[in-house]
Amino acid sequence: MAQQDQIIGSSPALLDMMDQISRAARLDKPMLVVGERGTGKEMIASRLHFLSKRWNKNFQKMNCAALTQSLLESELFGYEPGAFTGATKKRAGRFEAADEGSLFLDEIGTMSMAAQEKLLRVIEYGEFERVGGTDTITIDVRIVAATNIDLPSAADKGEFRHDLLDRLAFDVITVPPLRERTEDIPLLAAHFGMQMARELEWLRFPGFTADAMDEMLTYAWPGNIRELKNVVERAVYRAWDGEEPLSDIVFDPFESPFRPTSPLRKPENNSATDVASPPETAQKPAVPTKPYCLRTEVKSVEKTLLTNALETNRFNQRATAEFLNLSYDQLRHALKKQEITV
Numbered sequence: 001m002a003q004q005d006q007i008i009g010s011s012p013a014l015l016d017m018m019d020q021i022s023r024a025a026r027l028d029k030p031m032l033v034v035g036e037r038g039t040g041k042e043m044i045a046s047r048l049h050f051l052s053k054r055w056n057k058n059f060q061k062m063n064c065a066a067l068t069q070s071l072l073e074s075e076l077f078g079y080e081p082g083a084f085t086g087a088t089k090k091r092a093g094r095f096e097a098a099d100e101g102s103l104f105l106d107e108i109g110t111m112s113m114a115a116q117e118k119l120l121r122v123i124e125y126g127e128f129e130r131v132g133g134t135d136t137i138t139i140d141v142r143i144v145a146a147t148n149i150d151l152p153s154a155a156d157k158g159e160f161r162h163d164l165l166d167r168l169a170f171d172v173i174t175v176p177p178l179r180e181r182t183e184d185i186p187l188l189a190a191h192f193g194m195q196m197a198r199e200l201e202w203l204r205f206p207g208f209t210a211d212a213m214d215e216m217l218t219y220a221w222p223g224n225i226r227e228l229k230n231v232v233e234r235a236v237y238r239a240w241d242g243e244e245p246l247s248d249i250v251f252d253p254f255e256s257p258f259r260p261t262s263p264l265r266k267p268e269n270n271s272a273t274d275v276a277s278p279p280e281t282a283q284k285p286a287v288p289t290k291p292y293c294l295r296t297e298v299k300s301v302e303k304t305l306l307t308n309a310l311e312t313n314r315f316n317q318r319a320t321a322e323f324l325n326l327s328y329d330q331l332r333h334a335l336k337k338q339e340i341t342v
């Protein structure tokens with residue numbers, strides 16, 4: 001695998017998963033990779049292929065959500081001339097291209113029932129027909145599927161075939177979200193930071209300040225590793241040079257005093273000025289007359305504002321977040337940083 005494909009991490013949750021991947025890779029059975037967005041599902045699928053005996057054959061990837069259902073079927077299974085308007089020549093699909101190798105089916109939960117039925121037959125007998133064709137094609141493909149939805153409940157609701165789920169899920173690799181393996185954050189941050197520093201031709205990567213690392217360790221990472229990668233790369237590229245440890249961590253690149261407010265994001269009956277200005281009691285905090293530590297004072301004002309907002313909203317965190325014009329995750333992060341437990 002290429003350098004950038006290295007799976008980084010040393011948390012027990014990640015190491016357990018790596019063990020499971022190594023064992024699963026050797027089998028020729030379908031595998032299901034389940035996890036929140038940005039947790040590394042595609043990386044895992046590729047590792048399953050490259051650690052298998054099929055490693056030197058084709059590894060095909062297909063995102064099932066990227067195409068309309070009829071296009072998806074012809075992309076996966078190929079088509080015969082005349083199958084639909086514009087199909088002048090026959091075309092092999094991804095299954096044929098992946099023969100003797102592996103096929104990664106991403107976002108499998110979005111697949112239509114018709115395509116699911118065809119997939120079931122390929123898994124069971126290695127057989128299918130091209131769209132608009134009658135000849136049966138036989139192939140030998142290992143399927144790795146991924147999803148970020150709960151397929152058993154989708155199957156219970158009739159949105160996914162139970163029989164397909166049983167066959168796909170010979171074993172399920174569940175990728176832990178980043179907030180459940182915070183030990184990996186410093187390693188991943190250093191890895192992505194070094195990559196970006198190299199790209200910018202810095203002589204070295206100076207690392208992060210303790211406060212910046214602390215912010216990253218307490219953040220909830222709803223977008224998981226992809227989000228961490230973006231945050232780190234942004235911190236590196238926004239830094240002046242590679243001399244000082246990085247201190248400026250921006251989780252939300254849209255954050256700006258000039259951000260246009262959308263009516264949907266504002267609580268009802270509030271004008272733009274209401275959202276922008278702090279409550280009256282907080283407008284003039286007692287200002288020390290002697291020299292003081294700005295950061296400590298700001299922190300204490302922030303704590304008072306957060307506590308007041310929570311009380312006003314009867315400790316309902318979603319309402320508090322809206323009240324403060326923050327996202328829920330930003331509020332959680334702020335509360336954690338201030339050690340306020342709700």
Ligand SMILES: Nc1ncnc2c1ncn2[C@@H]1O[C@H](COP(=O)(O)OP(=O)(O)OP(=O)(O)O)[C@@H](O)[C@H]1O
Nearest residue numbers: 006007008009036037038039040041042043225226
């Ligand atoms: N353990 C890891 N070590 C290093 N890089 C990682 C790791 N996990 C994920 N990444 C990187 O994070 C990014 C997201 O990973 P990937 O695309 O595999 O996630 P995903 O689960 O498929 O996301 P989505 O559900 O949004 O499709 C990629 O750039 C990948 O290289």
Ligand SMILES: [Mg+2]
Nearest residue numbers: 038041042106
């Ligand atoms: Mg993916």
